[in-house]
Amino acid sequence: MKAEEVAHYLQNNPQFFELHADLVANMVVPHPHSGRTISITERQMLALRDKNRQLEGKMGELLQFGEENDEISQKMHRLAVGMIAARSFQAVLHTLNLHLRDDFDVPHVAVRLWRHPEGNDDLPEFAEVSQELQAFAETLTLPYCGSTSGFETSSWFGEASLHVRSQALIAMRDGGGTIGMIALGSEDLERFYTQMGTIYLERLGEMASAALARVLR
Template sequence: MEPNNQLSEDDITAFLRANPKFFERHPELLINMYLPSTHGGGTVSLAERQQLAQRDKIRVLEAKMAEFLRYGEENDAISDKVHRLSLGLLAAQNFEIFTQLLIHALHDDFQVPHAGLRLWAVPQDSAHSDDVIFSGVDHELKAWTESLVAPYCGSRPGLELDSWFGEDAAPKSFALIALRGEKVFGLLAMASEDEKRFYPEMGMLYLNRIGELVSAGLLSYIESDA
């Protein structure tokens, strides 16, 4: 039986990898190579096929770059809003202005349809004791909030929150941020009827910053042992 001297595809692939300059020594072979077009319509030369592949890669890279630029612009816009909120809260002269500015900024700057705030702390000014913000919360909500290590984003977490946003509100997604000093003393809640507005995989950077900012500002209005 005569030996089979036919090269396999693996043999040819191995040879070309081991001899990367093979086509430099035999450029005439490239001229006669034709491959199916990636976009249909018959065959194209190897050089044309490579050009088409490069164009496809460039289109993909351009799309990714446009996406990165869009994300960058969105992040810059959010950063500016957080900065404005910071300046506003720092300039607040009393508790009423602080809380009104906070809710107003969430509604108007951040386009959050519903926002609510509850504090289970003792106000420094006893005149605020009857404010709804200092109204009692049940043990379940308090314990749940104290267990948060990061803002919660997603559907209703099984807590009674609708009364925070008014009778006509029917939110389907929530962003809930624990407010902390030495320990947790309150909860900032944001909500939307859009079930995709707040979702578990969304970025937490700015929510964390808002929580830290609001927490630091509110410490001036509650007793230190809260």
Template sequence: MMKPEDVAHYLRKNPQFFDDYAEMLADIRIPHPYEGRVISISERQMISLREKNRQLQVKLHELINIGENNDKISEKMHRLAVALVAFNSLEEMLHGLNNHLRDDFAIPHVALRLWSSNQAASEGQRLEFTPVSDTVHALVDNMTRPYCGPHLADEINQWFGQDAQLLRSFCMIPLRRKHTIGLLVMGSPELERFYPDMGTLYLERLGALITGALTRLKNKG
């Protein structure tokens, strides 16, 4: 007994079949995919083409939206890069960075820790230079890329103070050039703001920009 797969295989191998039996195309009726009635092959082909066109339109709009979002992020990154180059002191840079992340990137919850150095004593008075545990040092040293997701180590979570209980997703960006100099952590009350499968290209670039500015200003001091 011939199977449906055999019929399909035969028609693919013998496209001239419908030239020889063209009248069959007008007689064959097949189920409508949505309305439960029978239709001709040509009508079914038109429905398939419309569906494919709709799917392509959806995909095109998705790609356009992705491109527009990337353009917006690139513009924000450019503004931040210009600002980081213009900062003349570490104090100014740290203050300006928080403003940019809050106002331009809509990230109001930011925690930054920088590993201690032989800077002036006033440096130690800033929250950013609060010492962290060896566990955090090891965690950051072992990071190969930014982390995005719902979990933070308790010690790092405490950096957000009372706001920590409001936050549901986080991004951790190691600040590193030849060696690690700190950790930038961003938090959001939205669970999907920083999710595990999100791309990290722009986050890596953000870390590189901040690391470069910090290294320049710390060496300048």
């Protein structure tokens, strides 16, 4: 018989070991970590210990992820409170930059808005943005994360532009229409990568959109 056939037979006939209890007591198998042989009962105990260690490792990972998510949620809450309290355009921008830099360790933040309120044309947030980039922002159902290569947004970071290697682009919307974009930049190539989760970036975009749309009105 082949090994697969033996395994299939034992799986479908669990009473086999009840009928041959002496066989279980006398059966020996190789130790998984040494050359000696051990009883099948001892081998089962080793397997259970290994499985228990794996479960403990998984539990540790889940606890770590939970703690990290709690910390990020607290930071998002502080940002939301600050944005709600901001009463002017400059106050919203200051709050956004402050929290992203100090709480989230994002070194470079740039905002561009399509609307141009009178008397504010000289602010970088209202600098001209190409039609191609505006059209790209319209297509963003989720934030873009990845390289700065080929994006005009790389120039938004001023003197740091030459050193920024990864970015996150978040479209801002008001009533369904796109009103602008937030660009987050980092010198770390892996800070914003293609397959990363974007749920908190989405929430950031929603909060910034609501706060900026409010003060621009």
